[in-house]
Amino acid sequence: MGFWQEAFEAVKENDPAARYNFEILLTSPGIKALAAHKVSHFLWCHHFKLLGRMHSQFWRFLTQIEIHPGAVIENGVFIDHGSGLVIGETAVVETGAKLYHGVTLGGTGKDTGKRHPSVRRGALISAHAQLLGPIEIGENARVGASAVVTKDVPTAVTVVGVPAKIVRVHGPVTPERDRAKLERERHVSFYDHMGGI
Numbered sequence: 001m002g003f004w005q006e007a008f009e010a011v012k013e014n015d016p017a018a019r020y021n022f023e024i025l026l027t028s029p030g031i032k033a034l035a036a037h038k039v040s041h042f043l044w045c046h047h048f049k050l051l052g053r054m055h056s057q058f059w060r061f062l063t064q065i066e067i068h069p070g071a072v073i074e075n076g077v078f079i080d081h082g083s084g085l086v087i088g089e090t091a092v093v094e095t096g097a098k099l100y101h102g103v104t105l106g107g108t109g110k111d112t113g114k115r116h117p118s119v120r121r122g123a124l125i126s127a128h129a130q131l132l133g134p135i136e137i138g139e140n141a142r143v144g145a146s147a148v149v150t151k152d153v154p155t156a157v158t159v160v161g162v163p164a165k166i167v168r169v170h171g172p173v174t175p176e177r178d179r180a181k182l183e184r185e186r187h188v189s190f191y192d193h194m195g196g197i
Contacts, residue, residue: 003038006076006095007031014078014098030079033065040069071105071116081127088116090134096121100145102128108150120155140170 011018011028018024024031036059043052052069060066065082067073070089077093079085081101087093090113091105097119103126107115110133117131120138125131126145133150137143141153144160144167153159158168 003035003075007034010076010078010096015080029063029065030082033059033063033067033079033082033085034073034077036063037067037069037071037073040067041071041073044069084128090114091116092118094119094121094123096123098124100125100127100129104130104132106130106132108133117149 008021008024008031011024011031015028018028036055040052040056040059043049043055049069056067056069063082065079065085067085067087068089068091071087071091071093073087073093074095076095078096078098079100080098082099084102085099086104086106087099088106090107093099093105099119105117105119114134116134118134118136119125119131120136120141122140123137124142125137126143126147128146129143129149130147131137131143131149135149135152137149137153138155138157140156142158143149143153143164144158146162147160147164148162149159149164151163153164154166156170157166158170159165160167
C-alpha cells in the first residue's frame with residue numbers, strides 16, 4: 001500500500017468520527033502534516049535542507065503540528081487532533097504508532113547524534129506526553145497522558161506519571177518485561193507502605 005492508502009486506513013481504524021477519504025483529507029490536520037512531511041523529508045535528504053525547513057515551518061503554521069524534516073516517519077502513523085505536537089530531527093516513528101495532541105518527541109539538550117525518541121510499531125502516546133532524549137518506546141507500549149518519559153519503555157507495557165513508571169504489563173511475560181513487572185510491584189508496594197501518599 002502507498003502512503004495515502006495507509007494514512008486513510010489508519011485514520012478510519014482509530015477515529016470513529018472519520019467517514020470517508022475526501023472528508024478525512026479536508027478535515028484531518030494529522031494527515032496533512034504527515035503528507036507535507038514526506039515532501040520536507042525528501043528535500044532534507046537531498047541536501048535542500050533550508051527548503052525542507054521552510055516547507056516544514058509553512059505546514060506548521062497551517063496545521064499546528066511541527067515535524068522536523070529530518071525525522072523518519074513510516075507510513076501508517078496516526079496523528080489525532082495534533083495541535084502542539086512536536087517531533088524532533090532524529091526521532092523515528094514506526095508504522096501503527098498513534099500520537100495525540102501536545103505530544104513532544106524532544107531532546108534533553110545534553111545528547112549529540114541521535115537525540116530524540118524512537119517510537120516502535122503500534123505504540124500509543126497519549127495527549128501532552130513528553131518523551132525526551134534518545135529513548136525507545138517498545139512495540140505496542142502505551143504512554144499515559146502528560147507522562148514525562150526519559151528512559152526506555154519495554155514492549156507492551158503502560159507507563160504513566162512524572163517521571164513515567166510502569167503500571168501495567170500486557171500479554172505474556174518475557175525476561176525484559178519480567179523486570180518491568182518487578183519494578184512496577186516495587187513502586188506500588190512503596191506507596192502502599194507509605195500509606196498511599
